[in-house]
Amino acid sequence: MRKYIRTVLFAVILSAAVLFSGCSEPQASESTVNFEAMDTYVTITVYGDESEAASEKAMDEILLLDSRLSAVTGGSKIYNLNQKKTATLSDDTVTLIKEALEISEATGGAFDITIYPIVKLWGFAGGDQHVPEQSEIDLALAGVGSDNVTIDENTGEVTLADDCEIDLGGIAKGYTGDMLMEIFEEAEVSGAVVSLGGNIVIYGDKPDGTAWNIAIEDPDNTSEYICSLSLAGGVSVVTSGGYERYFEENGVRYHHIMDPKTGYPADSDLLSVTIISKNGTQADALSTALFVMGREEAVSFWETNEEYEFDMVLMDSDRNVYITEGIEDACSEDDFNVLRK
Numbered sequence: 001m002r003k004y005i006r007t008v009l010f011a012v013i014l015s016a017a018v019l020f021s022g023c024s025e026p027q028a029s030e031s032t033v034n035f036e037a038m039d040t041y042v043t044i045t046v047y048g049d050e051s052e053a054a055s056e057k058a059m060d061e062i063l064l065l066d067s068r069l070s071a072v073t074g075g076s077k078i079y080n081l082n083q084k085k086t087a088t089l090s091d092d093t094v095t096l097i098k099e100a101l102e103i104s105e106a107t108g109g110a111f112d113i114t115i116y117p118i119v120k121l122w123g124f125a126g127g128d129q130h131v132p133e134q135s136e137i138d139l140a141l142a143g144v145g146s147d148n149v150t151i152d153e154n155t156g157e158v159t160l161a162d163d164c165e166i167d168l169g170g171i172a173k174g175y176t177g178d179m180l181m182e183i184f185e186e187a188e189v190s191g192a193v194v195s196l197g198g199n200i201v202i203y204g205d206k207p208d209g210t211a212w213n214i215a216i217e218d219p220d221n222t223s224e225y226i227c228s229l230s231l232a233g234g235v236s237v238v239t240s241g242g243y244e245r246y247f248e249e250n251g252v253r254y255h256h257i258m259d260p261k262t263g264y265p266a267d268s269d270l271l272s273v274t275i276i277s278k279n280g281t282q283a284d285a286l287s288t289a290l291f292v293m294g295r296e297e298a299v300s301f302w303e304t305n306e307e308y309e310f311d312m313v314l315m316d317s318d319r320n321v322y323i324t325e326g327i328e329d330a331c332s333e334d335d336f337n338v339l340r341k
């Protein structure tokens, strides 16, 4: 069932023309919807004449992609693929899976959608969260690896090895953000901001013409922020961190971002990774991958992989913050370590 609240506000733009001529400008509308999807709380705010229709279309798209891409929801295309090991998927979904496999290769397997048996084993797919036996981890790891996924380009048929299951949880929200950007562009809205859990999408302009301000959560205290970024529309800002979802057993914290090499939560020296990119799909996959890699490898990935254009904010376990040069001026703090190529 759809649960959402809608608020529609109308704000009169007081332009110089209004003040001097006395005749009013057309009204600019703002429309906000809140609802739950993709295992998180979603807020969409759209500005412009078509804001109401566009925010509704954006919501429908999120619900549709959730029902298609979730590995947890019974009956979704991905759920069925995991059960039956073969399925013919839409072009869009095949393209997303191919992109996920490419990023897996580029990140040396730090990002890997075949991680699902491990995610389930630790109880991060809605099950009982606990530390599994090593023998169970070894068994689940047998199905992990991109070579367990085969795609027939001509038919769109995806086939998984017997012990393989896929999980698009580390990339689906970023991809959804890219689809929303297209919806906003088609609807010719003036601006929009979407919050999808750790993913923020900003599009176009704010009604007052100022830059969008995106605050980055403090991983040690999520009601505080480590900085804010002042950004132009057209980018996704995606954060991954062990603090976002975890459980504790015998005083030890176990989080939801898994190292595909060990089958354990990634033993990362990072508390959080934020990726800023025009490509939300890449931003999402990379935020997960660079968290798994840890600081040194993450920095070297940014330095050497020219085909992935992105900026980032890293916070390490000593609370040192690193930002890439492209967002130096956008960042509200000036005492962070700036990474330069």
Ligand code: AMP
Pocket (backbone or CB within 6 Å): 110, 111, 112, 113, 115, 119, 124, 167, 168, 169, 170, 171, 198, 239, 240, 241, 244, 256, 257, 258, 259, 260, 284, 287, 288, 292
């Ligand atoms: P994110 O919040 O984007 O970092 O994604 C984390 C989610 O992606 C987890 O809840 C899992 O569903 C899935 N996941 C966990 N570890 C990995 C990994 N190494 N590669 C790809 N997906 C992962």
Ligand code: MG
Pocket (backbone or CB within 6 Å): 169, 170, 171, 240, 283, 284, 285, 286, 287, 288
């Ligand atoms: Mg991710």
